[in-house]
Structure formats: structure tokens, C-alpha cells
Amino acid sequence: MTIEELGLEEIEYLTIQESVYYQTQIHNKNFENRFATLLGRLKEQGFIGDNPLQHWSKNKVVCKLDIINPDLTIEDKPLKHVTPTMQEQFNRHIKALLDIGVIRPSKSRHRTMAFIVNSGTTIDPKTGKETKGKERMVLNYRTLNDNTHKDQYSLPGINTILKKISNNKIFSKFDLKSGFHQVAMHPDSIPWTAFIVPGGLYEWLVMPFGLKNAPAIFQ
Structure with a gap:
């Protein structure tokens, strides 16, 4: 207010x-x-911190794509016009992802186009001035998603959730850092995630945002 x-x-x-x-x-x-003792133990075991990949070996959930046509090749066209600013943006995002080990250089036959967007961009109706939001690199996995069988698992409705928790008095909330990145890609599916940027071709070792079944797998 x-x-x-x-x-x-x-x-x-x-x-x-x-x-x-x-x-x-x-x-x-x-x-x-x-709760200093408990927090200390959780930090030592890696449950609290900035590394979402520390417990891959303990996580039995992996993202394996259920491909419809294995002979299909994804061949998105590269960006035609890349400004020095765009090149710098891509370089910054790729370096950050390489540094934390969630992507690697790829020799896949597939290539999905990557874009730089600014989420939450607003325009002042009086002055027409544009204020850019947070910069993100996104992938257009439309062709891959069209070639993937849909996981029919659906999230429970809000009424179902409320019914389950209605008799409880204490509620806890857990924020999973880079949630999708805590799920490893199945080795057979990694080549399908390959994406192209002005600096080269890369592929995901973790489940990226944009895959059709990522929400269902994560839940």
C-alpha cells in the first residue's frame, strides 16, 4: 500500500x-x-549453498527424452546479425554455465537456437523510454518438443493440496536453487539438447528450461 x-x-x-x-x-x-548446529550440518553436506549439482550421484531422477523420431535432425538457422553487445552477452552466459559445469562443448548433429531476452522489460507510456529487465539466455526447443512424447503427469490441483495440509500447524518452504539444474540429463538425451550461440555449439549436462516435460520430471 x-x-x-x-x-x-x-x-x-x-x-x-x-x-x-x-x-x-x-x-x-x-x-x-x-538452529546453528543444524544449519552447520546442512551446509557441510551441501544442502545449503550455491552448488545445485553436488548431490547428482544421490539423485535417482534423470531427464531422459522420449523421442518420437530418432532420425530427425534439428537444424535451427544461426543468428544473421550479431552485434558486439550481443556477442558479449552470449560470452558472459556461456562462461558462467561452463564454470559451474552444467554445459559442455558439443559435437551433436542437432542445434537449437539460443536468444538473449530481457524479462520484465517495461515502457513508460508518457516518455516511451524502455527499461530493460533481467537479462537471460533462452532456448527455442520447439522442434525438439514437437519430437518428444508428452509426459502426461499433471500437478495436483490447489484444492487437493489444501486438503492435504489443512490439519497442519507448521509449514516449511524450501527454495531449490536452479531447480531444473539439479536433475541430470540422461547420456542418451544430452546430444538432443545441443544449442548454438555465436561462439559455438554446446550441450546440457543438466535438464534445461524449455523442455516440454521438464516440469513433470522435476515434480
Whole structure:
């Protein structure tokens, strides 16, 4: 809500914000102190941290594509016009993915086109000025998805979920960092994920975003 909707002066609004921030910091600190031993054990075992790939060997779920026509070859056309800025963007994303070990150079016969997009881009209706959102590299796996049998598993409806948890009092939330990247690709499926950027051809060792059955496999 805005200051006007709350009927507050700016100083009162800022005071409330500072109070909420302070209380949140106290709460987080109390939680960390209370569960320091547990948090330490989870960090040591890799369940808390920045490496989503640490427990691949323990994860029995892999992404194996159920291909309709194994003789099909995916041959997306490379980008015709690549500016120096675009080249720099692609280089930055590829380097980051190589550094964490989720992709590798590929010799696959397939190639899906990669694009750079800015999610959440907005345009001011008065000035027409464009404000770019977060930069992402995305893949157009349309041809691959059309050549993949659909996994018919569907997520449970919200009413089903609410019914299951309605009698509980304590609820926990887990945020899986780069969730899809915690699922390894099956060796037979890796070549199908190959994608082309101005700097070369690469393939995924983990389940990438954009695959038709990725949500079902992840769930």
C-alpha cells in the first residue's frame, strides 16, 4: 500500500519500515542462533549453498527424452546479425554455465537456437523510454518438443493440496536453487539438447528450461 492509502506522513512510514526491517533481522538472527548446529550440518553436506549439482550421484531422477523420431535432425538457422553487445552477452552466459559445469562443448548433429531476452522489460507510456529487465539466455526447443512424447503427469490441483495440509500447524518452504539444474540429463538425451550461440555449439549436462516435460520430471 502507498503512504496515501495508509494515511501516514512520510516520516511515520519510514519509521514503520525501519521497525519491520529491524524486527526481521532480530528474527533471522534468533533463528540462526537457535538452529546453528543444524544449519552447520546442512551446509557441510551441501544442502545449503550455491552448488545445485553436488548431490547428482544421490539423485535417482534423470531427464531422459522420449523421442518420437530418432532420425530427425534439428537444424535451427544461426543468428544473421550479431552485434558486439550481443556477442558479449552470449560470452558472459556461456562462461558462467561452463564454470559451474552444467554445459559442455558439443559435437551433436542437432542445434537449437539460443536468444538473449530481457524479462520484465517495461515502457513508460508518457516518455516511451524502455527499461530493460533481467537479462537471460533462452532456448527455442520447439522442434525438439514437437519430437518428444508428452509426459502426461499433471500437478495436483490447489484444492487437493489444501486438503492435504489443512490439519497442519507448521509449514516449511524450501527454495531449490536452479531447480531444473539439479536433475541430470540422461547420456542418451544430452546430444538432443545441443544449442548454438555465436561462439559455438554446446550441450546440457543438466535438464534445461524449455523442455516440454521438464516440469513433470522435476515434480
